Amino acid sequence: MSEESRKERRVLVAVDESDESMYALSWSLKNIIFQNSSDTLILLYVKPHHHDTYTHLDSTSIMDDPETPGHVLSPKASAAIKKYSQDVVDCVLQKSKRMCKDLENVKVETQVERGNPRDVICEMSRKLNADLLVLGSHDYGVMKRAFIESVSEYCYQNVKCPVLIVRKRKPHAGPGN
Amino acid sequence: MSEESRKERRVLVAVDESDESMYALSWSLKNIIFQNSSDTLILLYVKPHHHDTYTHLDSTSIMDDPETPGHVLSPKASAAIKKYSQDVVDCVLQKSKRMCKDLENVKVETQVERGNPRDVICEMSRKLNADLLVLGSHDYGVMKRAFIESVSEYCYQNVKCPVLIVRKRKPHAGPGN
Numbered sequence: 001m002s003e004e005s006r007k008e009r010r011v012l013v014a015v016d017e018s019d020e021s022m023y024a025l026s027w028s029l030k031n032i033i034f035q036n037s038s039d040t041l042i043l044l045y046v047k048p049h050h051h052d053t054y055t056h057l058d059s060t061s062i063m064d065d066p067e068t069p070g071h072v073l074s075p076k077a078s079a080a081i082k083k084y085s086q087d088v089v090d091c092v093l094q095k096s097k098r099m100c101k102d103l104e105n106v107k108v109e110t111q112v113e114r115g116n117p118r119d120v121i122c123e124m125s126r127k128l129n130a131d132l133l134v135l136g137s138h139d140y141g142v143m144k145r146a147f148i149e150s151v152s153e154y155c156y157q158n159v160k161c162p163v164l165i166v167r168k169r170k171p172h173a174g175p176g177n
Numbered sequence: 178m179s180e181e182s183r184k185e186r187r188v189l190v191a192v193d194e195s196d197e198s199m200y201a202l203s204w205s206l207k208n209i210i211f212q213n214s215s216d217t218l219i220l221l222y223v224k225p226h227h228h229d230t231y232t233h234l235d236s237t238s239i240m241d242d243p244e245t246p247g248h249v250l251s252p253k254a255s256a257a258i259k260k261y262s263q264d265v266v267d268c269v270l271q272k273s274k275r276m277c278k279d280l281e282n283v284k285v286e287t288q289v290e291r292g293n294p295r296d297v298i299c300e301m302s303r304k305l306n307a308d309l310l311v312l313g314s315h316d317y318g319v320m321k322r323a324f325i326e327s328v329s330e331y332c333y334q335n336v337k338c339p340v341l342i343v344r345k346r347k348p349h350a351g352p353g354n
Contacts, residue, residue: 009208027339031186031209031308031309031339032208032209131208132208137333153330156314156329156333156342159344160344161344162204162208162341162342162343162344163341163342163344164339164340164341164342165333165339165340165341165342166339167336167337167338167339167340
C-alpha cells in the first residue's frame with residue numbers, strides 16, 4: 001500500500017435498507033478503508049422516485065411522477081408517508097455511520113439523492129470523483145438475478161472507476177466470508 | 178482496517194497479456210494489498226483451450242478440441258506454437274511478479290490453468306478459497322462490451338466472494354485514475 005495511493009482516496013459506498021448493502025459497507029471497512037488514512041468514505045443513499053413522490057402532493061393534486069400511477073392523498077396520509085420515507089433514510093444513514101465510528105482520520109460523508117438508483121449511483125460516482133464504488137449484491141438464482149441485479153450490473157458497466165461488488169455469502173458457502 | 182481481517186486474506190488476481198489485467202493488478206497492489214500483511218496474492222493465468230491445443234498433435238493427428246476446428250500440423254510447427262504459448266504465459270507471470278517485488282511479507286503465488294477463462298476463474302476462486310477476486314475490464318462501448326465483457330460479467334455473477342472489477346480509465350476520464 002503506497003503512500004501516494006492513500007492520498008485523497010474517495011470510496012463511494014451505496015447504502016440502503018438491505019442487509020447486503022450493510023454487509024458491503026462492513027466488508028469495505030475491514031478490507032478497503034484504512035485506519036488513519038486520508039481516505040474519504042462517502043455513504044450514498046438513493047431514494048427511488050416512488051419513495052416519497054407522495055410528499056409532493058396536496059389533498060387534490062395528481063401524482064405527476066412518470067414512474068408512479070396517479071393517486072389522490074389527504075395531506076395527513078401524505079405527511080405520514082413523507083415521514084416514513086425520511087425515517088428510513090435516517091435509520092440507514094445512522095446505522096451506517098455507527099459502523100464507521102471506529103475510523104479515526106477517515107472522513108465520513110453522507111449524501112442523499114433521489115432518482116433511479118442505478119443512474120444516480122453512476123452519476124454521483126463521476127460527480128464525486130470516486131476512486132472506488134462499492135455495491136452490495138444479492139445471492140439470487142439466475143432467473144431472479146436477471147431482474148434484481150440490474151443495479152450492480154448497470155453500474156459496473158457504466159462507472160469509470162473500479163467497482164467492488166460484495167456478495168453476501170450464504171452461511172454454507174465456505175470460507176472467506 | 179482491523180487485524181482480524183488481515184489474517185490469511187487470499188486475493189486472487191486474474192492476469193493475462195492485456196494492459197487491463199496489468200492495470201488491475203497494479204491498482205490492487207496500491208489499494209487492496211497491504212505491505213507487511215499476511216495477505217496471500219495469487220496470480221492466476223488461464224490458457225484458453227485454443228492457446229496450445231496444437232501441442233497435443235503429432236504430424237498426423239486431428240485436433241479433438243471441441244472449441245477448435247481440426248487441423249494437421251507438423252511436429253515442428255506444433256513445437257513452435259507450444260513454445261510461443263508457454264513464452265506468453267512466462268512473460269505475463271514474470272511481469273506480474275516484478276510488479277509485486279516490493280511486497281514484503283505478502284506471499285505471492287502463481288497458478289496456471291487451462292480452459293474457458295470465465296469457468297476456470299470461478300472454479301479457482303472456490304478451490305483457492307479466495308476472499309476477493311480481482312478482474313481487469315476493458316472500457317469498450319455498449320455493443321462491443323456485449324461480447325467482450327462476458328468474462329467479468331459471468332464471474333461477478335457466479336463467484337461467491339467479493340469481486341473487484343478494475344476498468345482502466347481513458348486518460349480524459351477525469352480524476353481517480
